[in-house]
Amino acid sequence: MSLVIRHGKIVSSTRIIDDGYILIKNGSIAEIGREPFTGFAEETIDAEELIVLPGFIDTHTHGIQGLDFTSNRDPYSILEMARHYARHGVTGFVATTVTAPLEVLEEACKAVGEAMEMWRGGGSRILGMHLEGPYINPDAAGAQNKIYIRTPNVDEFKRLAESCRGVVKQVTLAPELPGAATIIAYARSAGITVSAGHTNASYDDGLRAVELGVTKASHLFNGMTRFHHREPG
Incomplete structure (x- = not known):
């Protein structure tokens, strides 16, 4: 199972990415980067104008x-x-x-x-x-x-x-x-x-x-x- 969260403002422990993506595979974060996302994911969540941060x-x-x-x-x-x-x-x-x-x-x-x-x-x-x-x-x-x-x-x-x-x-x-x-x-x-x-x-x-x-x-x-x-x- 793979999921990508796209176009969100991503807040991590080390940086803030204004237009970024998070790729999740089998329940774990596999990749964090800046758009555009060029990989593959079975499901996509559009997080535009949203903040994505750790729980x-x-x-x-x-x-x-x-x-x-x-x-x-x-x-x-x-x-x-x-x-x-x-x-x-x-x-x-x-x-x-x-x-x-x-x-x-x-x-x-x-x-x-x-x-x-x-x-x-x-x-x-x-x-x-x-x-x-x-x-x-x-x-x-x-x-x-x-x-x-x-x-x-x-x-x-x-x-x-x-x-x-x-x-x-x-x-x-x-x-x-x-x-x-x-x-x-x-x-x-x-x-x-x-x-x-x-x-x-x-x-x-x-x-x-x-x-x-x-x-x-x-x-x-x-x-x-x-x-x-x-x-x-």
Whole structure:
């Protein structure tokens, strides 16, 4: 199967081609160039006056089109969301839950895992699950339900992550909380990305968190310590 996208404004990681083409063979990009295209393709898409660029990867998204990953805990709803994401240029996403009871998070994780197994290319690729909470600071809860916020406990988190069988790819937590450091260490060993969020961490807390293995920030500057002339936050 071959497909060529023609006459689009192509944006790649290294250049912009105002009148270009992309040749795709068997699902992979075979050639990118400037018009005219002189090769052969079984199918042609005219992208004149359109921008053609790599698909977006969304690592923090709670849902779309009236559906969400915490409430709609079944693989069919997740696959439906995947189709909606693809229509908006998102080619891969990490399904994100909100702070909720552990049993709800386990059910959501199971549904995401089942959807990943069922996915056959009909929509955006499901890359895993992002747990936003429950180990966040109640003083920076924002829209998260404080009732379900929990004290960081590495054994509890380990049981949750292991029950998800590799589906959890990211966790957002407040690194200044007692017990958070051990979760960060375990998450790193398990290949789970740790993001700081819903946190009252100080600047020094943030530096220590980075040293421990925190590599991201969830909604940077939102749900975090504010700037102050004597404390950078």
